[in-house]
Amino acid sequence: MEPLLRIERLTKHFPACAGAWGSSAAVHAIDDVTLEVRCGETLGLVGESGSGKTTLGRCALLLVEPTSGEVFFQERNLLQLKRGELRRMRRHMQMIFQDPFASLDPRMRVAELLAEPFHIHERLSRSEIGARCRDLLRQVGLREEALERYPHEFSGGQRQRIGIARALALRPRFVVADEPVSALDVSVGAQIVNLLQDLQQQYNLTCLFISHSLPVVRHMATRVAVMYLGKLAEAGPTEEVLRRPMHPYTVLLLASTPEISRSGRREFHATPGELPSAVRPPSGCRFRTRCPLARPRCADQEPPLRQLAPGHSSACHFAEDVPPCLNPAMSPM
Amino acid sequence: MTPPLLEIRGLTVRFHTARGVLSAVQDVSLTIGKGEILGLVGESGCGKSVTALSILRLLPPKARIEAGQVLLSENGSGRDLAQLPEHELRSVRGARISMIFQEPMTALNPVMRVGDQIGEALLAHGLSNKREAKAAALDTMRQVAIPDAERRIRQYPHQLSGGLRQRVMIAMALICRPSLMIADEPTTALDVTIQAQILALLAELRERFGLALLFISHDLGVVSQIADRVAVMYAGRIVEHGPAREIFAAPAHPYTGGLLRAAPSLGSEPRRRLATIEGPVPSLAELPPGCAFEPRCELRAPECSAAVPELIEVGPGHWARCPRAAPRNR
Numbered sequence: 018m019e020p021l022l023r024i025e026r027l028t029k030h031f032p033a034c035a036g037a038w039g040s041s042a043a044v045h046a047i048d049d050v051t052l053e054v055r056c057g058e059t060l061g062l063v064g065e066s067g068s069g070k071t072t073l074g075r076c077a078l079l080l081v082e083p084t085s086g087e088v089f090f091q092e093r094n095l096l097q098l099k100r101g102e103l104r105r106m107r108r109h110m111q112m113i114f115q116d117p118f119a120s121l122d123p124r125m126r127v128a129e130l131l132a133e134p135f136h137i138h139e140r141l142s143r144s145e146i147g148a149r150c151r152d153l154l155r156q157v158g159l160r161e162e163a164l165e166r167y168p169h170e171f172s173g174g175q176r177q178r179i180g181i182a183r184a185l186a187l188r189p190r191f192v193v194a195d196e197p198v199s200a201l202d203v204s205v206g207a208q209i210v211n212l213l214q215d216l217q218q219q220y221n222l223t224c225l226f227i228s229h230s231l232p233v234v235r236h237m238a239t240r241v242a243v244m245y246l247g248k249l250a251e252a253g254p255t256e257e258v259l260r261r262p263m264h265p266y267t268v269l270l271l272a273s274t275p276e277i278s279r280s281g282r283r284e285f286h287a288t289p290g291e292l293p294s295a296v297r298p299p300s301g302c303r304f305r306t307r308c309p310l311a312r313p314r315c316a317d318q319e320p321p322l323r324q325l326a327p328g329h330s331s332a333c334h335f336a337e338d339v340p341p342c343l344n345p346a347m348s349p350m
Numbered sequence: 351m352t353p354p355l356l357e358i359r360g361l362t363v364r365f366h367t368a369r370g371v372l373s374a375v376q377d378v379s380l381t382i383g384k385g386e387i388l389g390l391v392g393e394s395g396c397g398k399s400v401t402a403l404s405i406l407r408l409l410p411p412k413a414r415i416e417a418g419q420v421l422l423s424e425n426g427s428g429r430d431l432a433q434l435p436e437h438e439l440r441s442v443r444g445a446r447i448s449m450i451f452q453e454p455m456t457a458l459n460p461v462m463r464v465g466d467q468i469g470e471a472l473l474a475h476g477l478s479n480k481r482e483a484k485a486a487a488l489d490t491m492r493q494v495a496i497p498d499a500e501r502r503i504r505q506y507p508h509q510l511s512g513g514l515r516q517r518v519m520i521a522m523a524l525i526c527r528p529s530l531m532i533a534d535e536p537t538t539a540l541d542v543t544i545q546a547q548i549l550a551l552l553a554e555l556r557e558r559f560g561l562a563l564l565f566i567s568h569d570l571g572v573v574s575q576i577a578d579r580v581a582v583m584y585a586g587r588i589v590e591h592g593p594a595r596e597i598f599a600a601p602a603h604p605y606t607g608g609l610l611r612a613a614p615s616l617g618s619e620p621r622r623r624l625a626t627i628e629g630p631v632p633s634l635a636e637l638p639p640g641c642a643f644e645p646r647c648e649l650r651a652p653e654c655s656a657a658v659p660e661l662i663e664v665g666p667g668h669w670a671r672c673p674r675a676a677p678r679n680r
Contacts (some may be wrong), residue, residue, distance in 0.1 A: 065542070172631070174630060202568065203568065203609055204608065204609060204627040205393075207614075207627075210614070211626060213622055229542070230618060231561075232614040232615050232616050235614070235616060236614040255620065256620060259616065272546075273546040275549075275569065275571035277571045277572040277574045277598055277610060278575055279574075279595075280595070280599070281595035281598075283575055283576070287547040290543075291514075292509050292541070295373065335473075
């Protein structure tokens with residue numbers, strides 16, 4: 018399958034104030050990440066807070082200007098487009114945000130929120146826009162009365178539905194969904210996950226699905242990319258990565274994911290260590306400070322992303338030695 | 351039979367707001383034994399945090415405990431915390447029952463060294479002098495496995511990571527050696543790898559000190575890993591409670607079953623549709639007269655909307671507030 022979005026050697030550093038005298042330093046949010054999202058697939062992007070997954074999602078849409086690297090959408094280099102061209106391109110690439118409380122203007126009625134994309138990108142009559150808005154609402158499972166109401170009158174789940182309707186208004190080809198269910202209750206989150214899956218089929222959407230939760234990503238994504246401290250640790254087909262992880266960090270994430278225990282058996286896989294500073298990331302492999310497999314070579318040499326099985330790559334010198342995953346819910350492949 | 355460490359009987363809490371009176375907690379009864387971990391689960395707004403705050407009467411001014419008892423039994427003597435005069439309750443707060451919260455950064459004082467914050471409870475309760483408090487703080491920091499405690503004791507909260515801040519909170523809650531710790535979503539703000547560390551720590555402290563825990567969470571996976579018994583709340587009431595194993599292996603209330611099926615899991619079939627509970631969580635201002643879950647329930651029957659169902663025992667120590675809950679093991 019051909020890629021719809023291709024990110025090449027993308028790096029994003031944010032300026033950080035370090036030291037009492039304001040000497041400049043940089044937060045290494047993303048360092049040299051190459052990734053593609055193929056037509057029609059959902060690529061899951063997982064990692065803990067500070068791994069750079071949100072920044073990567075924003076760079077993919079050029080909502081954040083990368084420090085270096087290229088972003089290709091439909092084979093066109095977004096960084097070389099003129100302003101007007103980029104603006105026209107944007108209708109094909111949209112974003113669903115985590116917090117529907119923060120991403121909807123509280124002073125706009127739903128009718129205005131949904132009509133805004135049409136005002137910007139299409140010339141439609143008022144009645145046509147009205148019809149499209151009603152249609153959108155129905156598709157995300159809201160009633161027409163919602164049009165005259167303001168965001169604060171809705172629950173979190175309903176607000177997320179409005180955010181999704183707004184993102185899909187122009188029938189985009191590509192959507193970045195940044196933790197779309199993390200702020201929602203379990204019962205409501207499940208409704209939104211199902212809605213996203215339905216709409217994705219209906220619209221033939223390509224999706225970059227960002228989440229910290231492996232179970233949610235497993236549910237949504239055909240392929241998964243695992244990030245750690247601004248670097249890609251592992252990428253491959255979802256089931257393969259989760260059942261036969263080839264990076265020790267993926268193993269740690271899997272083992273730490275709390276699964277519902279129905280047998281009363283308890284399993285805590287508490288591994289000591291925390292995420293190091295992104296201002297001064299460790300030399301060599303960034304995961305080495307927490308890695309059970311770390312050897313001297315890991316501090317000296319940065320491990321390149323190597324393909325170890327068809328479409329399955331890992332950035333670990335000792336990927337072949339990674340033990341099978343420990344989560345009792347997963348059976349190894 | 352000795353009474354349980356903490357027994358809540360018929361607790362009802364109402365919020366008196368400009369838009370009317372809201373019953374956040376209705377007729378909640380719970381027990382926690384010595385050294386036991388009780389998981390309290392439910393979705394946002396179900397009343398789990400209000401229940402926890404009521405135990406130490408830390409409710410916001412608009413909320414009032416309208417009925418119920420909170421009985422704390424230690425060393426053969428019992429006290430009703432709901433009736434205790436304020437100055438006596440102060441000797442319970444932080445000393446016999448302590449509390450940790452979701453977001454340590456907002457609960458910690460940003461301009462006070464963490465060592466002083468940890469030792470403060472001992473001074474406030476008049477249990478030791480400054481020198482002793484400092485030594486106890488250092489010891490407690492080691493108990494909660496804060497690495498390099500001698501250096502950390504002089505640091506401020508902003509110099510610590512999220513995981514270490516939560517350990518500082520736990521040290522503050524532990525220093526007076528309470529018999530019960532209330533943990534309100536203690537790992538929700540943390541990454542999964544750090545969450546696993548904190549859960550392991552709490553389980554270890556229970557073993558070491560015989561500490562009882564009221565563990566509040568919306569995450570069923572986390573609760574199934576740590577709790578001995580579980581109570582499930584919905585719209586201000588307990589809808590099911592019982593041994594953790596029973597609740598997760600054979601949920602009796604349709605809401606519990608629905609929650610368990612709705613949570614995506616690493617063990618389930620990938621990319622199938624998630625089971626959902628249709629409809630929104632009800633607003634406390636517009637609760638139906640009967641079972642609050644009735645509008646969303648797959649098993650609803652005409653009698654469900656007539657009156658709030660009673661809790662019935664469906665197995666040994668396992669209760670569910672649903673007439674349709676199938677009795678088991680009888």
